[in-house]
Amino acid sequence: MASRIVSVFxxxxxxxxxxxxxxxxxxxxxxxxxxxNPDSDAVHKLKAQGVEIVKGDGLKKDSLVDALRGSEAVFGVTAPIFPLKxxxxxxxxxxxxxxIVDAAKEVGVKFFIWSSVPSVKKISGGKYSNVIHYEQKAAVEEYLQASGLAxxxxxxxxxxxxxxxxxxxxKTDTGFNVAVPHFSATDCQAFTWVEQVVPATILALLKNYTDPSKNISGKTYPLVNANISYAELAELTGKVLGVEVTFTTAPAIGMPAMDEMYKSHAEYSGLYTATPVPNSDLVALGVKFGTIQEFLETEVKPRFG
Incomplete structure (x- = not known):
């Protein structure tokens, strides 16, 4: 039986x-x-673990067509290219x-998962219009939804x-500090424990996308492990580490795209207030969302304790 290949960016x-x-x-x-770059140390580690490595340049569609050929599904993610254009x-x-979308469609990929964020310009009614990296991810999401790909x-x-x-x-003299631009002590953020909930979600979507009763295609799933303030996160961190962890508002960055990103998250409580925490649609697919306490005990305490 042929392997069910999932190409991962x-x-x-x-x-x-x-x-x-x-x-x-x-x-x-x-x-x-x-x-x-198939010659980086990080890629060599993946290869040593048995992962197939294929070279593909996201800015050259033809190279992606060759790279994606034979894939059943794609997990697509991009990172900001600085300076933002x-x-x-x-x-x-x-x-x-x-x-990535065009190449996936050309080679007959059956299912495409895109890692995205919402349009801050739309959420704010045009108030925050300079968060270029968010707007571009959101535009790709719309392009994908119109592509005909599941x-x-x-x-x-x-x-x-x-x-x-x-x-x-x-680290500080008495413990630790968390400093974030434009956030006050009471502003909430939507926090994602990426290494826990992203892979769990991707597996659930891949295993269920062929079932029409699950109604997966075309949906957007916010992944939020907790919606709390940075000050509360700092306090919880301090309890786990047994030291004082404070929160302070950091200076503005001086880059419109980044400053407006922080401002919008602070003003709109992390952008995802319409979604239950945890996301009930994903819970129905069997996804388990780790808690802040679990994150602090398993990830933070071994590193900072």
Whole structure:
């Protein structure tokens, strides 16, 4: 029987890497990592674990057609290309994402999962119009939904893993501090434990997309493990670590796209207030959402304790 290949983008990043390992551990599907640089150390580690490595450049559709050939499904994710550029101004996520969709359609991919975020411009009624990387991901999502491919999108909040991946949890003389621009102590954020809930969701969608009764195609699934303030997250962190963990409002970044991103999340409580926590649609598919307490005990305490 032919392998059920799932081509994964961002295979060395937080999302894609977690998806690759979930596919390996589950065994139902065969992961294929689509990478720009097959000679990096991170890619060599994947290859040593038995992952098929295929070179593909997201900005060159023809290379993606060859890379995706034979895939049953695709997990698509892009990262901001700095300096951020609008459509027509240079390389950007909109071109990258559309190329993945077009290539997937050309080779007959049966199901496409897109990692996205909502349009902040739409949510704010035009108040925040400079969050280019969000707008481009959202535009790719609309393009995918109009493509004719069976599809689903996931929307992510603030990555809990940023505690160590972006040094958000900083050591102080008395413990630690969490500093975030534009957030007050009472503003809520939608937090996503990426390495826990993203792979669980991707597996659930892949295993159920062929069942019409599940009504998966065309849906968008926000993934929120908790919707709380950074100050509350800091307090919970302190209890687990047994030290003082404070929250402070960091200075503005000075880049309109990033400052408006933080402002919009603060103003609209993380953007996903219409979705129950945990997402009941995904719970119905068997997805289990880890709690903040579990995240702190299993991920933060071993690293910072």
């Amino acid at each position: 961002g295979a060395t990043g937080t999302q894609g890497n977690a998806v690759i390992h979930a596919l390996l551990n589950d065994g139902t599907f065969t992961p294929r990592a689509i990478v720009r 609008e459509e027509g101004e240079g390389p950007n996520e909109l071109v990258w994402g559309k190329n 599809n689903a999108s996931i929307h992510l909040g603030g990555f809990l893993e940023n505690y160590w991946k972006f040094n958000l949890l900083k």
